[in-house]
Amino acid sequence: MSSGAHDLIGDLAAARDEFFSTLDAIDPRHLNAAGLIGEWGARELVAHLGYWTGHAVEIxxxxxxxxxxxxxxNGSSVxxxxxxxxxxxxxTDLARVRKREAASAQALVERLGAIHPALLSERLPDGATLEEGIIEDGSAHYREHLAELRLRGMTDEPH
Known part of the structure; x- marks a missing residue:
């Protein structure tokens, strides 16, 4: 495994750990309520992260x-x-959504474990490198929503 792929795997693991530690600290009464992040509760947020992690695998x-x-x-807007x-x-219940997200993350880790190092510097249609695209859909995305959770606060009622 290349050092680039190894770093991507470690960064994804750290970002996911931080995100889920923060999510798990939220009062369970607030998890399924819309308004945790925008119109989303925890199910929608975790499914969203799982989808985009899986998108990195597809790329x-x-x-x-x-x-x-x-x-x-594939023609759809974000x-x-x-x-x-x-x-x-x-x-879908939160436990199942979390299992699906974990499966997407594991699939990405497995793909990164086998990736040819030169592929990471290849350009995507949007001009980003594959490595940049993986970070955007993976670790940076978890950190983006982690920051939103932290800004939102852990104890107040959902908005």
């Missing part, structure tokens, strides 16, 4: 298959994808 697969120019959103993921998550 790696496309790049490995020589279909890098196809890597992306908002459309997020709305669909949230709608499905609302119909």
């Amino acid at each position: 790696i697969h496309a790049m490995e298959s020589g279909r890098g120019q196809e890597a992306g959103m 908002d459309e994808v997020n709305a669909t993921v949230a709608r499905v998550a609302r119909q």
